Amino acid sequence: MAIIETRCLKKTFGKIEAVRGIDLDIEKGEIFGLLGPNGAGKTTTIGMLCTIVRPTSGRGSIAGFDIARQPTQVRRNVGIVFQDPTLDTILTGRENLELHARLYGIPTSVRKAWIEEMLELVDLKGRAGDLTKTYSGGMRRRLELARGLLHRPAVLFLDEPTLGLDPQTRARTWEYIRKMAAKEHTTVMLTTHYMEEAQAVCDRIGIIDAGRIIALDTPANMIDSLxxxxxxxxxxxxxxxxxxxxxxxxxxxxxxxxxxxxxxxxxxxxxxxxxxxxxxxxxxxxxPTLNDVFIKLTGRDIREDTVENGGGWVEAAARYNQRGR
Ligand SMILES: Nc1ncnc2c1ncn2[C@@H]1O[C@H](COP(=O)(O)OP(=O)(O)OP(=O)(O)O)[C@@H](O)[C@H]1O
Ligand SMILES: [Mg+2]
CATH class of the missing domain: 3.30.70.920 (Lrp/AsnC effector binding domain/regulation of amino acid metabolism (RAM) domain)
Incomplete structure (x- = not known):
C-alpha cells in the first residue's frame, strides 16, 4: 500500500476551488515534488495531508491512517517544515529541538541522543547552544529540517524548504534533505518554485495547476516527452x-x-x-527543463503569477499561521 494515498481529494474555500480532486499514490522512501505556480493548491494539499486543513470531499491516508477520521495517528506519522519560519528565536537551537521532543512525547531515554544526532546531521553542533535569533537564514532552515525529522516521522512535508536562501545554501539544504531521507527511509513530499532543483532532487514530480495534477512522472520521463x-x-x-x-x-x-x-x-x-x-x-x-514541460502543457510559464485571487507565498504563509498550529 502507498504511504501517501489520496482519492479525489478536494478543498473549496467559499467559491474558490483550491484543490479540485487529486489522486496520488506515493511509495515509502520516495521523494515527491509538487510543482506549480502561485495559488495552484500546493500548500492546501499539504495542509490537508497534515490534517491542518479539513478536506471538502474525497479522502486521503498517511501510513494507512485516514486524514479525516484518524488525525492524531496521522500527525504522529508526519513532520512538517512550513513555508514560513516557525522557530522560537528566544530559545537556543538545542532548546528548540528539546521543546519539539517533549511535544511529540519522544521518550527521555532516547531524547538526548536523537537531538544530538540531528544537530550533527545538519552541521549545527557547534552553534546549538546559541540563541536561534543569532542564526543566519540558512542555519534556521537547517534547524527546522532537523526539527521536522526529530520524531522520526514516516512522512516529511516540506513547503518551499529553500525559498529565499542563496544558491549555495539551497544546494546544501537539498543535500541534507536527501541524506536525511536516505538515512531514515523517510518519504518526502515537497513543494518548490526552483524547478532545476525539483528536477535534481525528486524521484517523481506532480505538476499541479489550478487545483489539478496535470502531469505525474519522473523528471527524466517528463523531459524525454519533449x-x-x-x-x-x-x-x-x-x-x-x-x-x-x-x-x-x-x-x-x-x-x-x-x-x-x-x-x-x-x-x-x-x-x-x-x-x-x-x-x-x-x-x-x-x-529542456520542467518549465518547458509546464509550458507545453499549459501554454504559459510556471513563474507567472496566474491566479487572480491572491496567491503568493507571503499570503500563503500568513494563512498557514492563521490556521493555528
Ligand atoms: N484559508 C483560505 N481561505 C481562502 N482561500 C484560500 C485559503 N487558503 C488557500 N486559499 C486559496 O486557495 C488557492 C490555493 O492556495 P495555496 O496556498 O494552496 O496555493 P500554493 O500552490 O501553495 O501557492 P504558492 O505557490 O503561492 O504558495 C488560492 O486561490 C488561495 O487564494
Ligand atoms: Mg504555498
Missing part, C-alpha cells in the same frame, strides 16, 4: 533537409536566424551536426 535536447545553431544557410534526414533528429525548427534541432543525447551528435552547417555563428545546447 523529444530530447535542443541544439540551437545560428548560421546563415543551414541545410534543413540534410539535418532533418539524420536518424536521431526528432524535430527541426527555424527561429529567425537560428535553427533549433531536437534530439536525444545531443552531446553524442553535436560534432556531426556542426560539420553539416557552413558559417556557424554560435551554438547553444540546452536540456
Amino acid at each position: 523529444g530530447g535536447d535542443i541544439v540551437a545553431v545560428a548560421a546563415p544557410r543551414p541545410p534543413l533537409e540534410a539535418i532533418r534526414s539524420l536518424p536521431y533528429v526528432s524535430a527541426v525548427k527555424m527561429n529567425e536566424e537560428t535553427v533549433e534541432i531536437s534530439m536525444k543525447s545531443a552531446h553524442l551528435h553535436l560534432a556531426e551536426i556542426l560539420s553539416l552547417i557552413p558559417d556557424v555563428i554560435s551554438v547553444e545546447m540546452r536540456k
Whole structure:
C-alpha cells in the first residue's frame, strides 16, 4: 500500500476551488515534488495531508491512517517544515529541538541522543547552544529540517524548504534533505518554485495547476516527452533537409536566424551536426527543463503569477499561521 494515498481529494474555500480532486499514490522512501505556480493548491494539499486543513470531499491516508477520521495517528506519522519560519528565536537551537521532543512525547531515554544526532546531521553542533535569533537564514532552515525529522516521522512535508536562501545554501539544504531521507527511509513530499532543483532532487514530480495534477512522472520521463535536447545553431544557410534526414533528429525548427534541432543525447551528435552547417555563428545546447514541460502543457510559464485571487507565498504563509498550529 502507498504511504501517501489520496482519492479525489478536494478543498473549496467559499467559491474558490483550491484543490479540485487529486489522486496520488506515493511509495515509502520516495521523494515527491509538487510543482506549480502561485495559488495552484500546493500548500492546501499539504495542509490537508497534515490534517491542518479539513478536506471538502474525497479522502486521503498517511501510513494507512485516514486524514479525516484518524488525525492524531496521522500527525504522529508526519513532520512538517512550513513555508514560513516557525522557530522560537528566544530559545537556543538545542532548546528548540528539546521543546519539539517533549511535544511529540519522544521518550527521555532516547531524547538526548536523537537531538544530538540531528544537530550533527545538519552541521549545527557547534552553534546549538546559541540563541536561534543569532542564526543566519540558512542555519534556521537547517534547524527546522532537523526539527521536522526529530520524531522520526514516516512522512516529511516540506513547503518551499529553500525559498529565499542563496544558491549555495539551497544546494546544501537539498543535500541534507536527501541524506536525511536516505538515512531514515523517510518519504518526502515537497513543494518548490526552483524547478532545476525539483528536477535534481525528486524521484517523481506532480505538476499541479489550478487545483489539478496535470502531469505525474519522473523528471527524466517528463523531459524525454519533449523529444530530447535542443541544439540551437545560428548560421546563415543551414541545410534543413540534410539535418532533418539524420536518424536521431526528432524535430527541426527555424527561429529567425537560428535553427533549433531536437534530439536525444545531443552531446553524442553535436560534432556531426556542426560539420553539416557552413558559417556557424554560435551554438547553444540546452536540456529542456520542467518549465518547458509546464509550458507545453499549459501554454504559459510556471513563474507567472496566474491566479487572480491572491496567491503568493507571503499570503500563503500568513494563512498557514492563521490556521493555528
Ligand atoms: N484559508 C483560505 N481561505 C481562502 N482561500 C484560500 C485559503 N487558503 C488557500 N486559499 C486559496 O486557495 C488557492 C490555493 O492556495 P495555496 O496556498 O494552496 O496555493 P500554493 O500552490 O501553495 O501557492 P504558492 O505557490 O503561492 O504558495 C488560492 O486561490 C488561495 O487564494
Ligand atoms: Mg504555498
